[in-house]
């Protein structure tokens with residue numbers, strides 16, 4: 001495992017990170033086994049979020065005795081200072097630490113999010129103050145909206161940007177990554193498997209390792225999965241012609257029928273949380289159906305408000321049949337809900 005500077009933030013991180021979502025579905029003992037295997041394999045960067053249920057707590061338990069050996073990253077979804085401060089204090093408590101290395105504003109994708117974050121009483125002032133107090137070493141931001149992510153990077157206010165990046169969703173390699181590099185920002189890649197759409201780890205990482213300053217955050221749900229991915233980092237990473245053809249096949253097979261979570265379709269006049277609901281199938285596959293039902297409840301219940309007006313369809317750059325797809329996801333959610341109640 002190589003260790004590289006995280007932009008010019010002063011942090012040094014392993015070339016491969018750890019995404020904190022899949023450990024949600026593991027019991028405590030199994031989660032600790034995965035986290036410790038990752039650490040033994042040389043992974044030092046652990047990324048989680050207040051939103052990820054008990055993921056912060058499990059990471060805190062795993063590394064309380066190794067605090068100075070790991071780089072801990074978490075996030076707040078709150079846009080107001082009071083809410084964000086409460087979440088930060090909670091993160092510090094459950095992660096058993098007195099500082100977070102990288103604290104990120106989670107999913108700033110709409111103008112409305114940014115307006116709230118930067119308003120008087122918004123989250124931005126709170127995190128700057130927490131940094132001055134030594135509770136945060138670096139402030140970062142995450143987004144799924146390319147135009148917004150570029151805008152956030154260009155504000156010069158953040159030390160890092162986290163955005164989806166994989167061979168299916170590679171738009172970030174253009175202006176976004178260039179603008180972040182120019183500013184010495186750390187670059188994090190979420191969703192290396194395109195939210196579960198890519199099932200070939202070798203090709204996924206062969207593509208990603210062409211960008212050695214982009215820190216990839218795969219989620220792991222077993223020690224064996226850690227070993228599998230880490231072993232890829234011990235091998236040469238050339239992308240062959242056959243790999244390029246395989247990537248092309250993924251593009252063709254997936255076609256336009258999957259949601260890239262860009263959020264251009266929002267807002268829905270009926271308040272349907274389209275992007276979150278469009279991810280239900282993948283979330284159910286990654287977590288257990290029971291946890292997925294709880295985790296997505298607010299978003300999935302909002303689908304019932306859909307009047308099929310198709311405003312979202314007009315705005316989706318991928319021409320997805322959103323109301324039909326929502327109905328399909330909602331049907332699956334309802335089935336999982338009734339199964340988890342029985």
Ligand code: SF4
Nearest residue numbers: 268306307309310312
């Ligand atoms: S079709 Fe449904 S989800 Fe799309 S904008 Fe209209 S009400 Fe909202």
Ligand code: SF4
Nearest residue numbers: 259260262263265316
């Ligand atoms: S439904 Fe379309 S516009 Fe909405 S987030 Fe998904 S890909 Fe983007």
